[in-house]
Amino acid sequence: xxxxxxDAAIARLFQRHAHFWHRQSLGVLFxxxxxxxxxxxxxxxxxxxxxxxxxxxxxxxxxLGWWEVTIGLCLIYRPLVRVALLLLLIRLPGILLAxxxxxxxxxxxxxxxxTPEGQxxxxxxxxxxxxxxxxxxxxxxSTKEQRR
Numbered sequence: 001x002x003x004x005x006x007d008a009a010i011a012r013l014f015q016r017h018a019h020f021w022h023r024q025s026l027g028v029l030f031x032x033x034x035x036x037x038x039x040x041x042x043x044x045x046x047x048x049x050x051x052x053x054x055x056x057x058x059x060x061x062x063x064l065g066w067w068e069v070t071i072g073l074c075l076i077y078r079p080l081v082r083v084a085l086l087l088l089l090i091r092l093p094g095i096l097l098a099x100x101x102x103x104x105x106x107x108x109x110x111x112x113x114x115t116p117e118g119q120x121x122x123x124x125x126x127x128x129x130x131x132x133x134x135x136x137x138x139x140x141x142s143t144k145e146q147r148r
């Protein structure tokens with residue numbers, strides 16, 4: 001009986017706070033990885049920048065970095081979660097095109113052995129789905145903690 005009470009308390013804790021924690025952690029992730037690019041740290045996002053065939057890839061890495069920072073800020077500030085989803089949706093074709101245009105860079109052995117660059121892009125797809133899930137719950141009545 002004691003285990004059931006503990007389990008119920010944990011479930012209530014997650015129900016009350018999980019969307020907030022999820023949204024904040026994704027926001028921080030985007031801020032962190034996004035800021036690496038404008039400050040000159042090489043990341044695997046350059047594959048998406050090399051998929052865009054107009055302008056220099058160095059400029060596109062900067063643009064993508066600040067784009068990710070904007071997504072992160074929109075995720076952290078709850079009223080802008082749908083803006084984050086829109087920004088991710090706009091970025092989605094670049095992710096998918098990178099797989100199509102650069103399969104040799106994305107996979108060691110297609111489709112089961114992605115390279116680090118391919119893993120990064122797959123992670124971006126998972127984050128897109130997670131953000132869509134969060135955005136779908138924005139209109140739900142929420143507790144005070146979830147509104148933050």
